[in-house]
Every structure is written in structure tokens, then in C-alpha cells.
Amino acid sequence: MRCAGTILILAIFYVNSFIQDARACSCVPLQKRLFYCNAEFAVKAKVVNEQRWPFPRDIRVYMIKTGGGKLLRTLKGNFTNVDLTKVYTQSKSSTCGITLEQDKVYLLTGHIDASKCPHRLSIVLCDWIQTWRTLSRTEKTFVTKGYLNGCP
Numbered sequence: 109m110r111c112a113g114t115i116l117i118l119a120i121f122y123v124n125s126f127i128q129d130a131r132a133c134s135c136v137p138l139q140k141r142l143f144y145c146n147a148e149f150a151v152k153a154k155v156v157n158e159q160r161w162p163f164p165r166d167i168r169v170y171m172i173k174t175g176g177g178k179l180l181r182t183l184k185g186n187f188t189n190v191d192l193t194k195v196y197t198q199s200k201s202s203t204c205g206i207t208l209e210q211d212k213v214y215l216l217t218g219h220i221d222a223s224k225c226p227h228r229l230s231i232v233l234c235d236w237i238q239t240w241r242t243l244s245r246t247e248k249t250f251v252t253k254g255y256l257n258g259c260p
């Protein structure tokens with residue numbers, strides 16, 4: 109079965125932290141690089157727009173473009189059976205949701221929600237998410253291939 113998958117430990121961790129502290133999203137302070145090493149996926153993506161997502165209301169969905177040619181591309185992860193046209197986040201920053209701006213190109217990192225079919229790209233405020241043009245040259249090198257040797 110292509111879509112069989114277990115709910116990720118990471119997902120459980122985030123859900124737990126929502127329940128424990130409903131008002132504030134707190135992130136473990138780590139270096140960006142370590143976040144990258146821990147991330148299940150990384151893509152260079154352009155945000156096309158925000159999709160209306162009526163139910164459940166606490167989910168926000170952005171349509172993205174990635175994984176095409178050299179410009180917008182996948183950087184890290186196993187994208188088998190993953191929907192690369194959308195990213196999912198919580199609707200509020202208090203529950204670690206993140207706001208993305210339309211038409212901007214981002215480095216997006218996060219976890220792959222394998223409990224859904226197709227699998228979903230899921231991001232939170234704590235992930236390393238940054239507009240591509242504000243990354244330093246060193247960071248760009250790291251996220252494209254440097255991490256292969258640079259992660260513990």
C-alpha cells in the first residue's frame with residue numbers, strides 16, 4: 109500500500125505542545141543548521157497563494173511551486189508520494205502556525221505528514237523558514253549540498 113504510514117513522532121510532539129500551552133508557541137533555540145539536519149524535508153519554493161481551507165478551520169494551506177527545474181527545487185527529503193503543490197501549517201502563530209507571503213521564494217523546511225495520503229508537507233514557526241534572497245551564500249551552499257557532510 110503506497111500510502112500506509114505512521115503518524116510521526118514529531119507531529120505528536122507538536123500536538124502535545126499545543127495542548128500544554130495553548131497561548132504561546134515556543135521553539136527550542138537551536139542553530140538553523142541543526143534545524144535543517146533534523147528536518148524531514150527542505151525545498152526551495154515559491155508561494156503562489158493561500159488556499160481557502162474551510163475545514164478544519166485551524167489549518168492554513170499555501171499553494172507552492174517547487175520541484176520543477178533548477179530554480180525551484182526540492183533540496184532534502186524523500187518525496188515519494190508527497191504532494192509538492194501545498195504546504196500545511198496551523199492558522200495561528202500561537203499554535204506555531206507561520207505566515208508566508210505570496211509570490212516570494214522561500215527556503216521551507218519541516219516535516220512530512222505521512223498519516224495523510226498523499227503525504228503532506230507540514231511547517232511550523234520553529235522550522236527554518238526564510239526568504240531565499242536573504243540567505244547568505246554559505247547558507248545556500250549548506251542547504252543545497254553542504255548538509256550531506258555538515259550534519260551530525
Ligand SMILES: *[C@@H]1O[C@H](CO)[C@@H](O)[C@H](O)[C@H]1NC(C)=O
Nearest residue numbers: 110113186187188189222227
Ligand atoms: C521513501 O518513502 C517511501 C514511502 O513513503 C518508502 O517506501 C521508501 O522506502 C522511501 N525511500 C527511501 C530511500 O527512504
